[in-house]
Amino acid sequence: MPSLKVVLVQQGVWDMPLESMPLAAGYLKAMILADPDLRDRVEVTICNFRGGVTHGEMADRLFADGVPDVLAFSVLGWNQRAFGALTATFKQLNPDGWSIFGGTHVTGQAGRVFRLHPEVDVVVNGEGELTFRELVRARLAGTSPRDLGEVAGTSWWRPDATVATNPDRPRIEDLDVIPSPFLTGAIDLVDAQGRFRYDVALIETNRGCPYKCSFCYWGGAVGQRVRAFSRARLRAELELFAKLGVHTVVACDANFGMMPIDLELVDDLIEIKRRYGFPLAFESSWAKNKSKVFYEIVRRMKQAGLRSSFTLALQSLDDTALTLMRRRNMKVNDWRELVEWLNREGLDCYAELIWGAPGETVDSFLRGYDELARHVSRIAVYPIMLLPNTEYADNMAAHGIVALRGDHDDFQYVLSHRTMSFAENARMQRFLFWARVIAENAVLRHVWLPLRELAGWEQSRVLNSLADWADTTGWAEAVPLREAAERGHGGGAPAYARAIGYLFTTSAGRRALELWWQEEVAPRLPDPVRPLLDEVYRYDLLTQPVCEPTDLPLVEVGGVEFFRRVDVRFDFDVPEVLARLRCGATVTPDPRPVVVDVYYRRGALNAVTSTNHEEIVHFMGESRPAGTPLRPVEDSSPQPA
Template sequence: MNDAAHINVTLVQQGVWDMPKESMPLASGYLKSMVMEDVELRQSVTVEICNFRGGVTHGEMARSLFSRTLPDILAFSVLGWNVRAFGSLAETFKQLKPDGWVVFGGTHVSGQADRVFRLYPEVDVIVNGEGEITFRELVRARVRGVRLTDLAEIVGISWRAADGSTVTNVDRPRIENLEIIPSPFLSGAIDLVDEKGEFRYDVALIETNRGCPYKCAFCYWGGAVGQRVRAFSRERLRAELELFAKLRVHTIVACDANFGMLPGDLELVEDLIEIKNRYGFPCAFEGSWAKNKSKVFYEIVRRMKEAGLRSSFTLALQSLNPDALDSMNRRNMKVNEWRDLVEWLNQEGLDCYAELIWGAPGETVDSFIEGYNDLSQYVSRIAVYPIMLLPNTAYAENKASHGIVAVRGDHDDFEYVLSHRSMSFEDNARVQRFLFWARVIAENAVLRHCWLPLRLLAGWQQSRLLDSLADWVDTTSCSLAATLREAVARAHGGGAPAYAKAIGYLFSDPGRQALDLWWREVVSPQLDPAHRPFLDEVFRFDLLTQPVLPPPGTTGEGDAHSDIPPLRVIDGHEYYVRENVLLSYDVPALLAALRCDIPVSLSPTPTRINLWYRVGALNAVISTNHEEIVHFMGEFRTAGSLSGTPASPDR
């Protein structure tokens, strides 16, 4: 051992989206806090986190990382969207510092040593499973002067022996007591504020627990599937939430598999509400809600509604087809149970969205579209995802038994399913077009109010309206549709950026003009004249309540070239405000009545409202984060009142 050894460690993360604000580097924060709280290491190790946005190029990352003192350990948090970039950076690093250690960890490389070492020969070590203890052991080994070819004593890694062969040590048991991991927020491991002293990330990420009791064939969840759930302490979580509140963080996102399943989840919400009452923040709480809803879930929902703490409640069904569900190794709530749940949430005026996966073995075009339309009768915002084969999942390990044919992504390392025994290439291409419009228009709430009255009054299923728009974009000669056609063409290989381009365009004036033209040319002429004026006004209300996205260089405050509403500070929050908007019907009241099955009169009832829009929607749009986008939709109050909290149009 070299007693004088002092080493530098650089932890690298890169988000998937090129957003104005960063994604919080939670994984790196855990690793840094674990090293810096260690008595043996704190005096002999310097740890730096380099956190990059999705749009940063390989060259830009290389200049940032390597135009300074080179680290002794360069460690990457690897996911499917950044593995190629990190492999390239590892190659460059080894040119500059051949004796430096390159460590890969994360869900995309865990348990994949043979493939990763073959593709990226500059990688020295792969961390399998939870990384906090394992990474600390690797840093200790480097400080003590242990050679890269002598890592047999470190549990939970794969490495290369002296002859170049791959060695995988025994797995490390899951961390039973999560309290041994210092909080990356309370310890200061993660920089929380920017140079202006403002919270620097799009949302605050927290883990309240780890583990998932289910074993879905498409999911890995960090290797914790089929595992007992382990929780962080209430005291620690409360301290983290209070820190975020003091920093005026709007949205907290829980990185748990099944929030709302455990009694401790209710305790966290109780603490969150008490903190919100004291500080005015946070305003929203999001997470992956429990698949099956218990009494705890219903109590959480009730408490959050009473406190005005917003959220989007998830109905994670993934499929309504029994054959597909069998292949997924999952069972959903009984039909009457999830329908009752959604109806209850609707009547309470609470936002709910559902999740479906297209392309699971056993699913067909007809069963998927039928399930989509069935589900859309109860919840219009349906997040639909094409099936992907993730490393270490049952689907990935049993491709042949399902007859799966897949291809690696153009800009990532995920495997995208092209066909299997119940889905042909042609079937997949047909539904991929539908998925684009379902994700852009319905999932991301470009339209959200017109679905219900269109179905009840005109008999239009949600898929019919989406297909109508898709056909119009494909065939119209209108130049306003050109941007949308380009986004559709790029979506299959371009991923999130293509979706973000379409969403952002449709939230702009030209995009709204395109939607308006489609509606006037295609939809409105097919409506019953008795219902048409009201349905046209609901569609207009959809466009009016879209988020406000100022063009670059405009603020909305006195800009002669922008129709962006003026800014107002109300109850300590910044909003764009449109005052005295005239509606020919009291659309919010009529929509609320329709949701509750109350008969309505469609006689015109001119109504004036003020619309309030939270500032900062661009981050959510670029990231196609539908859970966040809904927090930027126009909220309303009766015209003449600009005090108090606005009401969501969903209420």
């Protein structure tokens, strides 16, 4: 019988039907299971919570059937407060139990963590797998949590109530010493019905980031040499996911596509897809500097029908802001040629911008947004936050930064600095809300380019038009949007989710979009192109994801279920118009009727609920001429969605 009960706790940020995979906890459990001195003496359980679960619900699951000896939390900004509260309860139930905090949000922050949550016994600094195994060994050996001077990479309470921090543990050079949480069974991959239980499959192919961006702690503000897992191990993991019918694999890497070994992984992924039919999509944080390796990866993925949303992690187009970000000399800033190439190849991409970085102004940001939107309509815009162990957080005074902790999380939101006033930031929060809801999450996707090229409407004008209409209209359908926008200040993840869910899943949300177009946009369009743009907009709404319940019939294509809408008539050949505009060709507003069938991949609700814009695009409707079946992805030409 095991003599030590260990519980590992993770919680995702979103309250969605499917769980997020508990990868960090899986690594820790796999380390214990693989150790011959520990596996028979330690019972390890992973408790993986969705976002939105109350403290009481978590406490009931953690403690109702017995209190663990060791309670270890994977801490991020959105769950630190909840985990602090659970730790306080845990120590009431088991005063001799060990409470351990680890993760990027608490690494190097022990002084603050212990002030806020004095019941925490240990903070793990840096990579946690080897350190956690040592802590479990110490607990079994009867070591006091007040006497951990031999465990590198930890901070802990001394008996005199002062904080001790041990030397850092060297980074793990051979990552394969960490057993695979999938191949060892440390993470339960299927539910009671035998179906893959998570929204996407998460893997790490490497660790480390060579950059030192001022806002990001991925590189730890000092940069890290990149270390990789072995090709054989990764291939085995991917093959397991394929056998389970996993649609999307997400690599949790900082710069995938930077190294030649990344091309090897893609080759393995393509070969596995040919054998099993899955996975169908591969996402990652793509390399900032796009090398020959990246371009070759994109070509091979396209040829194999392996989908992705290729990221342009620009963050700003302003030279001053880029310099302060330490990104001025990155090749990523030479992005136009890359976008043109992706468009010619018919491949989807999106861009990332940060609002409120030091050096940025309202005018420079909006100029950059519209310049970027001329090439990439799906732009993810995030408000600047101060993350632990970053240059911005460590040097607030130097930048004139004023920040505020979130109401329900532990992030610091920037309110002002030398080039951004309180008032300017407050006004821009409205724009950020609508940009994130409508453009980033592809509520509208196709109409941006035709509106700009045929009517001269920049993307920011379209978004501000919708914001103004929602603020002033008397239509009841706009009230939920107005209320969500009012709650969206300072990040407002639940508010974004509420608005996106309303627009994608309710008839009232669809009606709100129709009313805005009819009242605010259509009357202001040039007469010659208005009928065509009306049809493009109808096509945009028609190809939004379909969330169940629905009366549309199901069909199976290549092992994937789709809803099918048949015989939809348009007065213009909208797919052809969109294809020509993307290639830079001219179009004429002459009617050319077309009838299409539209296919929608089943299972969109989880992506919509989590507002995962990288996943949402995989559920967009795909049109085909009426009567033309949708072919399996590996046999298809680039999709018109």
